[in-house]
Structure formats: structure tokens, C-alpha cells
Amino acid sequence: MRKVIAKRLVFSKSTIPHSYITANCLVDKIIHLRKEMIKKNQKVSINDFISKAVALALRLVPELNSNMDEKTGEYTQLKTVDISIAVATENGLITPIVKDADKIDVVDISENVKVLAEKARQGKLMPHEFQGGSFTISNLGMFGINEFSAVINPPQIAILAVGKSQLKFNTNMEKQTEISMTLSYDEKCCSLDRAQTFLNTLNYFLSNPDLLVQEKPDF
Numbered sequence: 001m002r003k004v005i006a007k008r009l010v011f012s013k014s015t016i017p018h019s020y021i022t023a024n025c026l027v028d029k030i031i032h033l034r035k036e037m038i039k040k041n042q043k044v045s046i047n048d049f050i051s052k053a054v055a056l057a058l059r060l061v062p063e064l065n066s067n068m069d070e071k072t073g074e075y076t077q078l079k080t081v082d083i084s085i086a087v088a089t090e091n092g093l094i095t096p097i098v099k100d101a102d103k104i105d106v107v108d109i110s111e112n113v114k115v116l117a118e119k120a121r122q123g124k125l126m127p128h129e130f131q132g133g134s135f136t137i138s139n140l141g142m143f144g145i146n147e148f149s150a151v152i153n154p155p156q157i158a159i160l161a162v163g164k165s166q167l168k169f170n171t172n173m174e175k176q177t178e179i180s181m182t183l184s185y186d187e188k189c190c191s192l193d194r195a196q197t198f199l200n201t202l203n204y205f206l207s208n209p210d211l212l213v214q215e216k217p218d219f
Helices: 002-015 028-039 046-060 106-121 192-207
Strands: 018-026 066-068 075-077 083-085 087-089 092-094 135-139 158-169 175-186
Touching: 018 192, 028 046, 028 175, 046 083, 046 106, 046 135, 046 158, 046 175, 046 192, 083 106, 087 106, 158 192, 175 192
Parallel strands: 083 135, 135 158
Antiparallel strands: 018 175, 066 075, 087 092, 158 175
16 A cells, blocks of 8 residues: 555656645634533544634635546536545554534544544445545644644545644734645646635634534524
């Protein structure tokens, strides 16, 4: 598997013009909401909220919810939002897919990720559970990484690299919790303007996590 992964990474970096933009997102409200949900026995992670926020942002900025045909070089916007979540296994990195992530709630996303991650570590994923997807999230925050950039996972045209949460002080010397997020995107398929719009939209959802737990968000 590692040889296949290495081959795909080389292909991605040598054929896709990677561009990168980074944003620092405040997650204090998410941390508070997560604690309240855990009290109700709804065991969710910050990454589950990020996954939901990404899915909703992709719905509003569909240019990034696309796949590119490796043979023709043409890209197509996808009708469904299927989020690939990078999972480390003994044999290398694999990206199981949470289907229709924009249409299910944070708790369902959490349950899906746990099941898929365990199957990935056991080597029991079926092809349809990890092949395809419209966008990838790679989170190295649990490994103490502050910030990094990730390689795009073809045929997708973008990937989000998530660092660890960091306690900082704002201009009023008030404590706040930030997470650095770097978007790698294919410059052939997506403009800087749309990439920035996506990150701004993502940041908005993360700053207003009540929108992430609404049954039917009004947008």
C-alpha cells in the first residue's frame, strides 16, 4: 500500500499545480458546544464539527467539490458532498469516505468516522468506502502539529490540512483557542478568489457552530 500511496503522491505533486492559503479559525464556541453535547452522551470530536463545516462550505462554494479527469484534464462539479477523512494505519494513510456529509448531523458524522476508521485499521474497508470522495480532510492536530500543508488526493482538486488547537491572546489580552487550517487547491480548476471564499465560509461556520447542529440550516 505504501508504494501505491507514494506513486499517487508523486503523480499529484508533479501534475497538479498546488496553491496554498491558510486561515486561523477560532474554535472556543465549538469546544463549549462539544462539552455540552458530551454531557448528553453525544460523543463528538472537534474534527467532526470541522467535517460538517467543510461539507456545508462545499455546498455553498461548489467549485471545490469537484473531481478532475486525469486523462482529459477536465473537471466536474459533483452533485454529492462526500468527505474523505485521512486515517493513519500500519500500512499507510487511507481516506475512508463519509457520504453526503452535508445532509447528516455531527453525531452521525462522528459515528461514521469511528466505524470507518476502525475498519481501515483492520484492513476491512470495501473499495466503495475509500475510493472516490469529493474533498479530503487531513488532521494532524492530535500528533501535536501546529500547521502543515497536504498533497491533493486525485481525482479531487483540494484538501484541507488541520493543525492542533492553540491557546492564544487577542488584542484585548483575552484567551482564545485557534486552529490553523491550510487549503491546498488545484490552481487549474479553482481561482484564488473562490478558494478564499471557501475558507472564509468555513471560518464562519466554525465561529457559529449552532449552524452545524441545526436540523435544516436555512441556506
